[in-house]
Amino acid sequence: MAIRVAVISIFPGLIEHYFSQGVARRARDCGLDLKLYDLRAHGLGVHQSVDDRPYGGGPGMVLRADVLYEALLEARQWVPDAKVIAFSPLGQRVTQPLIEHTVSQETNLILFCGRYEGFDQRFLDLYVDNQWSIGDFVLSGGELAAIVVLDAMARLLPGVLSCAESARLESFSANHQFLDYPHYTRPEVFHNQAVPEILKSGHHAQISNWREQQAIALTQQWRPDLLDKK
Numbered sequence: 001m002a003i004r005v006a007v008i009s010i011f012p013g014l015i016e017h018y019f020s021q022g023v024a025r026r027a028r029d030c031g032l033d034l035k036l037y038d039l040r041a042h043g044l045g046v047h048q049s050v051d052d053r054p055y056g057g058g059p060g061m062v063l064r065a066d067v068l069y070e071a072l073l074e075a076r077q078w079v080p081d082a083k084v085i086a087f088s089p090l091g092q093r094v095t096q097p098l099i100e101h102t103v104s105q106e107t108n109l110i111l112f113c114g115r116y117e118g119f120d121q122r123f124l125d126l127y128v129d130n131q132w133s134i135g136d137f138v139l140s141g142g143e144l145a146a147i148v149v150l151d152a153m154a155r156l157l158p159g160v161l162s163c164a165e166s167a168r169l170e171s172f173s174a175n176h177q178f179l180d181y182p183h184y185t186r187p188e189v190f191h192n193q194a195v196p197e198i199l200k201s202g203h204h205a206q207i208s209n210w211r212e213q214q215a216i217a218l219t220q221q222w223r224p225d226l227l228d229k230k
């Protein structure tokens, strides 16, 4: 399996750094072919400007369509068939099923990380296939959104997690009804709280049944909305 993802940002180093550690780093050896592009390389003038003042006035700056387009052309040379995504708070909400779909279809991506007030609308209209949001809050840039999406993709690639980890069904999967069950490790007693007896019983069927019950209870407690949907 191989997925190519080009990320375009004025701070490519932020993303590069995240993907130099841990699970994210392993992903690059397991089929996540990630390439970071510096938007500023296409900036204009001595200051390599990528943004300008908004027509109509108002605060903030806007990423220029012509600069974004040059970056797109560069990335397209590497991934001609990619789906082009811009991160924006108004976009489609990123969910586990969306991530699973992207990975299972091996969809190549070009991800645009916004800054300032965001992108010139004409670039979005002409060259962007979809906009993605990671939640109802406003970040100062799309880099964290890119890291969130890529990290969630990375752990679905075969070989990135250890077999034991990846065999488990996790929260929010399209084919998993409930949130995760609670986990315990040593010490056996912590601040007077003992590990539930059942987990030490060695009865695999009972343990699995208990975990299922706990998962339902935790889902009821934290996310009753997920149960309503089923």
Ligand code: SAH
Residues within 6 Å of the ligand: 086, 087, 088, 089, 090, 112, 113, 114, 115, 116, 117, 118, 119, 132, 133, 134, 135, 136, 137, 138, 139, 140, 141, 142, 143, 145
């Ligand atoms: N003016 C915009 C906010 C721009 S924030 C508005 O009010 O909607 C600057 C950039 O950060 C955006 O272009 C986007 O790329 C990124 N960003 C901010 N919040 C985000 C979110 N919730 N999900 C994904 N990207 C986000």
